[in-house]
Amino acid sequence: MQNIGLILYPGFQVLGLSMCATFEVANIFAQRPVYEITLLSETGGLIDTSAGFGVNTAAFDEQRFDTLLVLGDNVVRPVSAGLVDYLRESSQATRRIGSICTGSAALAEAGLLDGRRVTTHWSHARDLQKAYPKTMVNEDRIFINDGPIWTAAGMTACVDLSLALVENDLGVEMTRQISKHLVVYHRRAGGQSQFSVMQDLDPKSDRIQVALTYARQHLKADLSVENLAYVANMSPRQFSRVFLAETGKSPAKAVEQLRVESARLMMEAGDHSVDSVATEIGFGDQERMRRAFIRAFGQPPQVFRRAHRN
Structure with a gap:
């Protein structure tokens, strides 16, 4: 079974949790528990979403994950030292590390995006490039995979990223079934433009x-x-x-x-x-x-x- 850790923090954009449905439905179609999801935060306990309600989380500890994803926010918030340390330590033992929207700032602060092609929500892309000049930010992509690093644009792009991760693990036929069940497009290509x-x-x-x-x-x-x-x-x-x-x-x-x-x-x-x-x-x-x-x-x-x- 693959352990997926979703990293949250106070005020994170609640839409990011929708990617959980992709992994849930993957388990259903695989007829076995392929994925196990853990909601993580630096402090653990109840973490408020951007919508105002809270979700329960487990605190950072020694548990290792196959995939770690930092969720985004409606604004760019300062990245805590605890999150930076956790990402740096986890990168040594984690197969894939990714981000949604402004979660890319946490990866960049930890030095994980240096020399990497990355994306984020178009409205924050230029600020990310300016703040972290060692990154190669493309502001007009749905998601980008560069080695072990997966970054996605904001909002609904989290679903495209989760489908891409499942396709990477289980193949295109599985993602076809999942996207049909979720009533979404069969994964927009990563190179597709974020807006018209x-x-x-x-x-x-x-x-x-x-x-x-x-x-x-x-x-x-x-x-x-x-x-x-x-x-x-x-x-x-x-x-x-x-x-x-x-x-x-x-x-x-x-x-x-x-x-x-x-x-x-x-x-x-x-x-x-x-x-x-x-x-x-x-x-x-x-x-x-x-x-x-x-x-x-x-x-x-x-x-x-x-x-x-x-």
Whole structure:
């Protein structure tokens, strides 16, 4: 049996406990006790959640765990010396150590993320990178596995991480069954973006908004700077300058991100081949779409296609 320790502290984000259901259902489908979960804290006893109610925990001791996961919080709190010491000591005998959301700060404080590729909630990612420059923070990933270290974005990403851990232990077929039972998507790929590109594009002027709306509705068309500038009733040079100032992206980069997001959604929502999606969304060919997917998600489109088929 694998012992999983979930490390809590006062005010931790209660949604993190939802990952317990993944391990619980894994035991059900395996028809044997594969996982045993222990809620841990530095002091033990009742620990308040972010929602205000408390959960009972066991204090740090000499017990060893196969997997240790530090849960996150709605804010970044100072990491206690006791937690840092516990993580450093446990890392020598623990197969996997991970974090959800701001729990990554505890791993970083213990020096476990030095030289590692990691992620956290997008709103805290830059602060984590600044505070711990030896880490390599990617703010736009659902989860990242780097050796024995597993880090995940915030909120519902804890479920994706728990499914990934089970898949690592018991295989993809088991996680398919578990995700279906939990009524969730069959584990979003770790390289998937944490949020929609449209949430990141918020131009101030109507002309740039009109051009973006046109692009979203005509992804298969020629969305060159010249054509988008014509839609916005601006010169290409002026359009490029204003677009970059208002969105933080060049028109070409924004169009690529719109196409990538639409292509991903098509493959997840229907029985579309990679080639047909590339044509329909305006990439023209599979190779251009493959390069765009790797830039955006760190994985080729075939990964999302296989996930849909499974």
